[in-house]
Amino acid sequence: MSATTRIRTPARPARAASISRTRKARILKAEWTKLRTLPSTWRTAALTLALGIGFSVAVALSQISQWHAMTAQQRQVFDPTSASMSGVMIAAVVLGTLAVRTVTAEYSTGMIRSTFSAMPARPFVLAAKAATAAAFAFPVTLLANLAGFELGQRIFAGQHVAVTIGHPGVLRAMVFGAVAVSLVAVIGVGIGGLIRHTAGAATTLALIIIGGLTVGQFLPAGWRQYMPGIATQAAVTVHRSAGLLRPGAALVVLAVYAAIALSAASLRVAHRDA
Amino acid sequence: MIEAQHLTKRYGTTVAVDEASFAVRPGRVTGFLGPNGAGKSTTMRMILGLDTPSSGSVLVNGKPYRELTDPLRSVGALLDAKAIVGGRSAASHLAWLADSNGIGRRRVTEVLELVGLSDVAGKRVGTFSLGMNQRLGIAAALLGDPETLMFDEPINGLDPDGIVWIRNLMKSLAAQGRTVFLSSHLMSEMAQTADHLLVIARGRIIADASTDEFVNRNSTPSVRVRVRALQPADLAAALTRRGALVERCPDGAMIVTGLDSAAIGAVASADDITLLELAVRGTSLEEAFFELTRDETDYHAGQLSGTSERSLT
Numbered sequence: 001m002s003a004t005t006r007i008r009t010p011a012r013p014a015r016a017a018s019i020s021r022t023r024k025a026r027i028l029k030a031e032w033t034k035l036r037t038l039p040s041t042w043r044t045a046a047l048t049l050a051l052g053i054g055f056s057v058a059v060a061l062s063q064i065s066q067w068h069a070m071t072a073q074q075r076q077v078f079d080p081t082s083a084s085m086s087g088v089m090i091a092a093v094v095l096g097t098l099a100v101r102t103v104t105a106e107y108s109t110g111m112i113r114s115t116f117s118a119m120p121a122r123p124f125v126l127a128a129k130a131a132t133a134a135a136f137a138f139p140v141t142l143l144a145n146l147a148g149f150e151l152g153q154r155i156f157a158g159q160h161v162a163v164t165i166g167h168p169g170v171l172r173a174m175v176f177g178a179v180a181v182s183l184v185a186v187i188g189v190g191i192g193g194l195i196r197h198t199a200g201a202a203t204t205l206a207l208i209i210i211g212g213l214t215v216g217q218f219l220p221a222g223w224r225q226y227m228p229g230i231a232t233q234a235a236v237t238v239h240r241s242a243g244l245l246r247p248g249a250a251l252v253v254l255a256v257y258a259a260i261a262l263s264a265a266s267l268r269v270a271h272r273d274a
Numbered sequence: 275m276i277e278a279q280h281l282t283k284r285y286g287t288t289v290a291v292d293e294a295s296f297a298v299r300p301g302r303v304t305g306f307l308g309p310n311g312a313g314k315s316t317t318m319r320m321i322l323g324l325d326t327p328s329s330g331s332v333l334v335n336g337k338p339y340r341e342l343t344d345p346l347r348s349v350g351a352l353l354d355a356k357a358i359v360g361g362r363s364a365a366s367h368l369a370w371l372a373d374s375n376g377i378g379r380r381r382v383t384e385v386l387e388l389v390g391l392s393d394v395a396g397k398r399v400g401t402f403s404l405g406m407n408q409r410l411g412i413a414a415a416l417l418g419d420p421e422t423l424m425f426d427e428p429i430n431g432l433d434p435d436g437i438v439w440i441r442n443l444m445k446s447l448a449a450q451g452r453t454v455f456l457s458s459h460l461m462s463e464m465a466q467t468a469d470h471l472l473v474i475a476r477g478r479i480i481a482d483a484s485t486d487e488f489v490n491r492n493s494t495p496s497v498r499v500r501v502r503a504l505q506p507a508d509l510a511a512a513l514t515r516r517g518a519l520v521e522r523c524p525d526g527a528m529i530v531t532g533l534d535s536a537a538i539g540a541v542a543s544a545d546d547i548t549l550l551e552l553a554v555r556g557t558s559l560e561e562a563f564f565e566l567t568r569d570e571t572d573y574h575a576g577q578l579s580g581t582s583e584r585s586l587t
């Protein structure tokens with residue numbers, strides 16, 4: 001800037017750390033009101049359950065139909081828990097897209113200006129969107145996991161490989177799967193803040209989740225396990241399997257992605273004209 | 275109260291707002307007048323902390339907007355009525371705004387009542403007409419019962435009833451002692467609503483005056499007189515000799531600029547010319563405004579002197 005420029009620019013948006021607890025609570029409440037008053041939110045939840053449970057059942061049926069063709073070793077590593085919760089991938093894509101839309105729908109309509117006028121603490125607004133989307137994704141995914149598990153075990157009972165919900169690791173897998181999808185929702189909010197267009201951001205998220213499964217085939221085995229989609233799958237496993245991270249490590253990986261996406265989006269949103 | 279000091283916004287080499295310094299005071303309606311693209315909306319976005327100025331500053335109630343606690347309780351703004359996610363109901367849209375600033379839900383019902391949307395409170399906003407959206411936007415601006423109110427082109431899309439309603443609303447808000455800042459590109463609209471005018475053209479504030487003062491100052495120099503005479507050619511020649519500008523009309527009359535009616539009468543009687551008609555046309559506000567902004571506007575006369583906006587006077 002030239003020397004003649006008077007520099008008394010207004011303060012940059014307040015950092016999340018500097019706003020009071022009351023204001024944080026109000027922002028969270030406002031974002032939750034936004035999420036729950038949009039009818040499409042509830043349609044999306046219903047869609048997640050229908051598609052997620054349906055996919056889990058379909059995969060369970062296909063696995064059991066190949067039981068006779070499996071080698072003894074394949075049968076030994078068969079994981080009846082993760083084999084009945086494949087729907088977690090569907091939940092990641094559908095609920096992740098819902099999270100994307102909480103940001104992009106406001107940018108595409110221009111309502112983001114109302115949002116930032118009412119709540120100038122932009123990074124915290126984004127964080128509140130991430131928190132509410134994640135909080136919404138958790139119970140929906142948990143329910144889908146539970147239903148998928150119960151239906152899957154009935155299918156596996158035919159080959160006497162079913163496990164019960166009390167089996168070590170089963171509950172953890174259900175919960176971790178829901179946490180993984182919640183983290184994907186946070187990634188979705190981050191991508192939404194970075195890309196701002198619904199179509200572009202939703203496609204990017206879907207590629208990150210599902211594309212990882214196909215593109216991942218061409219990556220060295222050691223890298224593949226770090227892809228978000230693969231890590232989401234790893235979160236619902238009970239048996240240790242080659243090419244997948246341990247469930248806890250998978251969540252750590254997803255949390256790192258979520259933190260990067262949200263931080264990058266916060267920086268972008270805070271310093272850009274709305 | 276809104277105070278701007280050398281407020282400037284540049285986009286690359288384009289200057290959208292150029293060193294604007296002004297104060298919008300409480301207790302009156304201040305019209306923010308300028309042709310489309312003059313910098314009105316950019317200025318308003320900077321006031322709301324949405325766009326960061328390239329230099330200069332703007333304070334609302336003594337603070338930069340982003341430092342206001344519960345901003346909706348200090349400033350209510352309507353920028354673009356259509357900028358709203360369509361899936362929610364009107365009441366839900368106001369509900370999240372209320373939540374964001376710790377405003378009770380009872381106030382939502384009140385403002386819906388105030389703007390006449392109570393009957394459609396539960397309807398999806400996506401089904402609303404532009405006029406209904408404007409009313410919802412005004413409800414949102416009033417939600418926090420703020421001291422300062424700002425509306426960007428609020429009459430766009432309103433029917434005549436709606437325009438009268440909004441005009442009275444603005445005036446009553448100002449009468450309550452609030453600061454009311456209202457943008458428009460229509461001079462005639464401003465003349466009927468605003469007590470004070472802030473005129474912007476090509477990003478620069480070119481006038482800051484009371485509406486009456488602005489009208490008087492800008493109308494006088496270019497009073498036009500319509501004259502019809504029995505000897506039009508003689509009169510035209512005589513008037514031209516006295517330095518007047520004479521424009522001949524197809525119906526035989528002429529429009530004279532540069533001399534007032536008394537002087538024209540004197541010229542006529544001195545030369546024994548019989549006048550059939552002598553009428554002061556004055557200058558419409560719209561013309562005063564065009565006059566003022568003509569040299570300041572990016573797109574010259576071709577667009578500005580067009581009839582689309584004038585015909586509304």
